[in-house]
Amino acid sequence: MINTLFEMFSYTFLVRAVVVGLLVSLCAALLGVSLVLKRYSMIGDGLSHVGFGTLAIATAMNAAPLTVSIPVVILAAFLLLRISENSKIKGDAAIALISTGSLAIGVVVISLTTGMNTDVCNYMFGSILAMSKNDVTLSIILAVVVLTMFVLFYNKIFAVTFDENFAKATGVKTGVYNMLIAFLTSITIVLGMRMMGALLISSLIIFPALTSMRLCKKFKTVTVCSAIVSLICFFIGVVVSYVKATPTGASVVLVNIAAFLLFWAANTIKGRIRK
Numbered sequence: 001m002i003n004t005l006f007e008m009f010s011y012t013f014l015v016r017a018v019v020v021g022l023l024v025s026l027c028a029a030l031l032g033v034s035l036v037l038k039r040y041s042m043i044g045d046g047l048s049h050v051g052f053g054t055l056a057i058a059t060a061m062n063a064a065p066l067t068v069s070i071p072v073v074i075l076a077a078f079l080l081l082r083i084s085e086n087s088k089i090k091g092d093a094a095i096a097l098i099s100t101g102s103l104a105i106g107v108v109v110i111s112l113t114t115g116m117n118t119d120v121c122n123y124m125f126g127s128i129l130a131m132s133k134n135d136v137t138l139s140i141i142l143a144v145v146v147l148t149m150f151v152l153f154y155n156k157i158f159a160v161t162f163d164e165n166f167a168k169a170t171g172v173k174t175g176v177y178n179m180l181i182a183f184l185t186s187i188t189i190v191l192g193m194r195m196m197g198a199l200l201i202s203s204l205i206i207f208p209a210l211t212s213m214r215l216c217k218k219f220k221t222v223t224v225c226s227a228i229v230s231l232i233c234f235f236i237g238v239v240v241s242y243v244k245a246t247p248t249g250a251s252v253v254l255v256n257i258a259a260f261l262l263f264w265a266a267n268t269i270k271g272r273i274r275k
Contacts (some may be wrong), residue, residue: 029230044202046095053106
């Protein structure tokens with residue numbers, strides 16, 4: 001096993017992939033707890049589809065994909081919140097409306113320009129080979145921003161997550177902190193798409209949070225456990241992908257499913273022992 005790890009990390013592209021993947025997994029897990037508790041977890045899926053549409057347009061225009069995608073996905077996140085709060089189109093319907101529309105635009109643009117080539121498939125399903133040095137640098141900078149802002153505004157995020165109406169009554173600007181969560185989520189989604197793909201990136205947000213909630217009950221312990229589970233599952237997924245030559249994104253998701261089942265079984269056994 002140790003020899004396998006040494007062999008893995010002798011490849012520069014794998015080192016880049018692991019660094020970016022661990023940072024994205026950590027950010028996604030921290031934000032995922034709030035999103036799942038607010039029943040807004042599918043925003044990751046919606047934003048990833050927006051990201052795919054934007055990446056398709058950027059590719060057709062020969063523009064830098066991440067530079068174009070990040071501001072557009074951030075705007076889409078704000079738009080989703082605004083639609084959900086101020087119109088008759090709520091939550092899941094708003095996400096479905098924007099995500100399917102963006103995906104359709106992306107597919108049409110691709111079909112009219114470059115066609116369904118390898119680079120497009122990488123964005124759809126993820127590729128460990130797709131990470132460049134610029135991606136790593138940008139990922140480190142943005143991950144530090146996400147983690148710093150999450151820590152600084154932890155108490156406000158906690159308040160908005162559990163009782164938004166009470167938080168608003170006590171003077172907390174809930175709209176601002178909802179926007180903050182959406183902003184951080186959109187950055188994380190764009191960074192993770194190269195690794196996990198547009199179709200699988202939302203799993204990094206949903207699974208660690210749901211898994212940790214099987215055993216942990218307090219917000220802080222759920223958040224910490226979610227981060228640890230996410231990091232471990234991602235690393236194991238990358239190792240499995242390398243050893244078995246399976247797609248990285250899919251391997252990480254399967255490891256997360258296994259972790260969820262393990263925690264669920266542990267919680268069931270714990271409940272029976274108490275009875």
